[in-house]
């Protein structure tokens with residue numbers, strides 16, 4: 001099974017709406033999002049709390065179903081696909097770096113990192129696995145189990161695991177949130193290298209420094225993409241976020 005795909009935009013959303021609940025308690029988390037993430041690009045998704053960032057990521061990855069609209073992942077329209085089909089699609093093409101690490105407690109660092117590759121029926125590339133583990137600073141911990149690691153170290157295992165199988169698409173939700181500054185920058189640099197090699201990364205972050213490593217930033221407010229920024233600089237991202245946060249607060253005050 002090839003780990004890369006020739007699909008030009010491996011992730012595409014067309015007029016995606018997502019409403020949680022119904023009636024008076026309905027929450028429109030995504031209010032018509034259309035966006036495509038071209039192969040070999042690194043996109044950051046930012047916006048005030050509750051603006052729909054995680055929902056966008058979950059719908060794009062087929063972990064959550066849109067109420068309406070279309071999601072296409074590595075050339076496959078996700079509509080009507082069975083859980084089994086979605087699982088296989090993700091297993092072969094997608095990796096996740098989420099806030100909850102989902103590491104296997106009985107496996108050591110190296111075994112956790114190579115598990116997705118083995119589950120996909122492929123032989124891990126040991127040199128690459130060693131390199132990825134070294135880049136996240138865990139070479140001295142390869143035989144340790146998650147329970148013997150700090151929260152930040154566990155996050156780094158999750159990142160190494162996501163990168164080791166060289167998936168076409170990496171979805172990351174605050175991947176550097178629990179890391180110290182140096183490790184965070186090392187991880188972001190590694191993510192940039194993956195993008196240069198053709199992988200596509202979609203990352204939710206609140207951190208303008210992390211966003212500055214992306215090619216493009218999408219800003220969400222109330223489930224809509226309100227603006228985008230190419231070649232984002234830290235200051236410009238922070239200023240836009242502050243402005244959107246103030247607008248969102250003002251709008252809430254008026255409701």
Ligand SMILES: Nc1ncnc2c1ncn2[C@@H]1O[C@H](COP(=O)(O)OP(=O)(O)OP(=O)(O)O)[C@@H](O)[C@H]1O
Nearest residue numbers: 020021027028029048049050051052053054055056
């Ligand atoms: N399972 C759910 N059931 C009901 N409402 C939900 C559910 N998940 C999310 N929401 C609501 O949908 C909206 C968008 O949530 P989402 O988690 O996507 O926002 P976010 O931008 O990722 O927020 P944060 O930055 O705080 O993590 C919020 O109003 C949230 O309360």
